[in-house]
Amino acid sequence: MADPRKSCECHAMVAVSCGARGTDATQSNVCQSTVHRSWIAKTFHWIVAGVFAPPQTGARDAHSVPPNRKRLRELTRSRKRTASRVGLVVAIGVLDAAIAQTKPARPVSSDQVRRGEYLARAADCISCHTANGGAPYAGGLRLDTPFGYMLTPNITPDPDTGIGRWSANDFYRALHDGVNKRGADMYPTMPYDFYTRITRADIDAIFAYLRTVKPERNAVDVNHLDFPFDIRMSMIAWRELYFTKGTYTPDPAKTASWNRGAYLVEGLGHCSACHSPRNLLGGFEKDKDFTGAGIDGWFALNLTSDVTTGLGAWTVNDIATYLKTGAGKTTPVGPMAEVVRNSLRYLTDTDLKAMAEYLKSIPADSSVLADRNGPDPTRAQGAALYSDHCSGCHQANGRGISGVFPQLAGNGVVLASDPANIFKVVLGGIPALGKYTAMPSFASQLDDHQIADIANYVRTSWGNTAAPDATASMAAKFRRP
Ligand code: HEC
Ligand code: HEC
Numbered sequence: 001m002a003d004p005r006k007s008c009e010c011h012a013m014v015a016v017s018c019g020a021r022g023t024d025a026t027q028s029n030v031c032q033s034t035v036h037r038s039w040i041a042k043t044f045h046w047i048v049a050g051v052f053a054p055p056q057t058g059a060r061d062a063h064s065v066p067p068n069r070k071r072l073r074e075l076t077r078s079r080k081r082t083a084s085r086v087g088l089v090v091a092i093g094v095l096d097a098a099i100a101q102t103k104p105a106r107p108v109s110s111d112q113v114r115r116g117e118y119l120a121r122a123a124d125c126i127s128c129h130t131a132n133g134g135a136p137y138a139g140g141l142r143l144d145t146p147f148g149y150m151l152t153p154n155i156t157p158d159p160d161t162g163i164g165r166w167s168a169n170d171f172y173r174a175l176h177d178g179v180n181k182r183g184a185d186m187y188p189t190m191p192y193d194f195y196t197r198i199t200r201a202d203i204d205a206i207f208a209y210l211r212t213v214k215p216e217r218n219a220v221d222v223n224h225l226d227f228p229f230d231i232r233m234s235m236i237a238w239r240e241l242y243f244t245k246g247t248y249t250p251d252p253a254k255t256a257s258w259n260r261g262a263y264l265v266e267g268l269g270h271c272s273a274c275h276s277p278r279n280l281l282g283g284f285e286k287d288k289d290f291t292g293a294g295i296d297g298w299f300a301l302n303l304t305s306d307v308t309t310g311l312g313a314w315t316v317n318d319i320a321t322y323l324k325t326g327a328g329k330t331t332p333v334g335p336m337a338e339v340v341r342n343s344l345r346y347l348t349d350t351d352l353k354a355m356a357e358y359l360k361s362i363p364a365d366s367s368v369l370a371d372r373n374g375p376d377p378t379r380a381q382g383a384a385l386y387s388d389h390c391s392g393c394h395q396a397n398g399r400g401i402s403g404v405f406p407q408l409a410g411n412g413v414v415l416a417s418d419p420a421n422i423f424k425v426v427l428g429g430i431p432a433l434g435k436y437t438a439m440p441s442f443a444s445q446l447d448d449h450q451i452a453d454i455a456n457y458v459r460t461s462w463g464n465t466a467a468p469d470a471t472a473s474m475a476a477k478f479r480r481p
């Protein structure tokens, strides 16, 4: 059996490839996956919808003020001229170049830089802004969309090809408003619809940290989208409909740690970008937040407090441990493994507990869960196949062996409203992770019908009450990369 970890530290089945990143522990291996790409594919469906949909004024937050684009562009033009005239040379980590254009230089403290590094981890900037095998933050990761592709920009402090000439204000505007230094609207492939909630002080700290990253000369031509999506103006409708800028405001009725958790989950962590379903126009329906959503063939599980499909049966400590190590009531087997590896494992226990506290407060909702169908005639077949191929490890009663083989009874991966992850796991296997050994791939031993039967069997056995809605054609789909 091929060991997927030979080719890459990450999961082969997420079609990942990653390069060695040198020896610096803080910039350790970064694994890229297609995760963010498919998210982007989704985004572009929204853009199409946004381009052709009439602006809906009601969709905007009453407190938000539409950005005065004209004024912003004028400001940008004049600032750009100043920058080229002055011809600034940036002393990395010491001078905030563009503030120097307008205000006296503000020294950057090492404390601020350290905080910025931590926050950049929490926001997982590195996953998108690093190409496979490329220098950290030097950009160039290809994000495919159905309408052409984008390459992520270089955000190292190189003055010509990176953000070396950006001011703290430019940087704040990019993260908070989604407008780049040239004054153009950015595509929401850059998750500024979440980053807008980050405070000014924290964005400044991330900026200070990025100034200390090794400048890399890497000119990236970002936009390779097809007409008309290559025109940034096409973003205006999307923004009108779905983008509400505004910094996170703490809820005084809640504890400080709840607020910290909300800030990390809703802002920096952009967890809902994967875990919340979107409507046809690509907007989030507030009442369905965190109920789970498909992403790159995987299913980002329900994070509400629903007892069977969500985190209802997890304690705050269970959740915090999962986020830190990947070990828990389920194990991250797909995109979430990458989030843990590149981002969450660097966070403090206090912050992870705060995130867990916030997640635990999300009311139970299993509305995405499909209705349960009647008994399935293929159940006996599924039971026999399970007994032959799976029970040796996961046990006939689905309880697994504590610490060795995860239990499938009451397992969120198995119970998810979408059976995608079962197909992925059975077809692709799982490399050893945390406390667990590897799980073999069954792609060559089982055909599509058999896999669907097993999936339905595990979804409906030992008290599991997910819909037996796995089909052979779904399995066939997951066989093809
Ligand atoms: C999901 C992928 C993704 C993540 C995560 C992400 N970015 Fe981006 N970022 C992009 C893409 C794509 C663009 C290009 C957007 C455009 O030009 O419309 C971009 C653009 C930018 C730009 C503008 C650069 C330029 O030259 O125009 C900055 C600055 C930036 N990102 C900083 C960050 C920081 C800081 C973080 C973490 C807090 C971050 N990004 C996280 C994908 C991402
Ligand atoms: C040789 C032992 C072994 C066999 C046989 C096996 N598994 Fe697994 N399975 C594992 C291990 C070990 C893990 C956890 C791997 C990890 O997370 O690193 C796992 C994980 C899983 C998961 C993900 C659970 C989670 O919490 O993320 C599912 C679903 C699963 N197996 C289903 C099956 C099915 C269905 C079969 C039969 C077709 C099967 N397994 C056969 C060892 C096995």
Ligand code: HEC
Pocket (backbone or CB within 6 Å): 035, 036, 264, 265, 269, 270, 271, 272, 273, 274, 275, 295, 298, 299, 300, 301, 302, 303, 309, 310, 311, 319, 322, 323, 329, 330, 331, 332, 333, 334, 335, 336, 337, 339, 344, 355, 412, 413, 421
């Ligand atoms: C790139 C997409 C993506 C992002 C971003 C993401 N997740 Fe996930 N998450 C997933 C997927 C997919 C799964 C299930 C399959 C797997 O393990 O990859 C998952 C699983 C989980 C689980 C396990 C749930 C269960 O019932 O077993 C938890 C808890 C979780 N994520 C929390 C978070 C938190 C908190 C954040 C934000 C800091 C986050 N996720 C960000 C994709 C994502």
